[in-house]
Amino acid sequence: MQYSEKVMDHFAHPRNVGEIEDASGVGTVGNPTCGDIMKMYLKIENDIIVDVKFKTFGCGAAIATSSMATELIKGKSVSEALELTNKAVVEALDGLPAIKIHCSVLAEEAVRAALADYYRKIGREIDFEVPEQEEEACHIVPEEE
Numbered sequence: 509m510q511y512s513e514k515v516m517d518h519f520a521h522p523r524n525v526g527e528i529e530d531a532s533g534v535g536t537v538g539n540p541t542c543g544d545i546m547k548m549y550l551k552i553e554n555d556i557i558v559d560v561k562f563k564t565f566g567c568g569a570a571i572a573t574s575s576m577a578t579e580l581i582k583g584k585s586v587s588e589a590l591e592l593t594n595k596a597v598v599e600a601l602d603g604l605p606a607i608k609i610h611c612s613v614l615a616e617e618a619v620r621a622a623l624a625d626y627y628r629k630i631g632r633e634i635d636f637e638v639p640e641q642e643e644e645a646c647h648i649v650p651e652e653e
Contacts, residue, residue, distance in 0.1 A: 511568070512602035518572035523579050526561040533629065535621025537614050537639055544570045544611065548578075548618035552626055555586050562618070569608035570615075576600050577615035586626070590636055592619055 511519075532552040538545030544566035551559035560582050564574040576597050581589040594612035598604050604612060617639035624638040 510605065511572075512604075514576075514601045515569065515572045515604065518575040518601065519568040522571050522575035524561050524575065524582070525563070527563060528559060528561050531622075533622040533624070533626030535618050535623070535625055537617040537621050538566070543567075544614055546570065546574050546614050546618040548574070548622040550622045550626060552586060557581050557584055557586065557589055566611070566614075567608070569604055569611040572601060573597050573604070573611045573615040574618065577619055581619060586623060589619055590623060592616055 526549075527547075528549040528551050530551070531549040533550040534547065536545065536547045545564065546566070547563045549561045550557055560578045562574040562578055564571050573594075577592065580596065580600060581592055594609070594616040597612040597615050598609065601612075620636065621639055623636075624634050626632075627634045
């Protein structure tokens with residue numbers, strides 16, 4: 509399995525690791541059965557993400573995608589962060605092996621889960637799709653072509 513230099517850099521030197529005690533929104537996604545769990549913390553002021561931290565339990569690709577997702581949304585507006593896609597995370601990392609794409613999906617879902625928590629806390633209607641925890645949604649191996 510070949511990883512890009514960016515994936516290896518974000519795995520070896522992840523950005524924004526930790527937690528935010530007075531977070532505006534916190535989202536946890538993943539599945540303890542398969543091992544990848546991401547927790548994303550957002551500090552939002554005037555609808556801008558002024559700080560973001562994460563804690564990820566999982567493989568190198570899970571850590572790298574979490575790190576990159578935080579870099580992509582830091583300093584952005586809430587609406588811009590809602591536009592983050594797993595494809596954008598993968599592209600920013602110069603690609604991921606097919607078997608590790610689910611890690612980028614988890615990163616996108618962790619951001620959305622944290623934003624949904626923020627919306628709940630401020631009484632704003634959640635007008636976007638929030639990820640559901642599904643027992644079977646983990647480590648789906650693509651079929652060979």
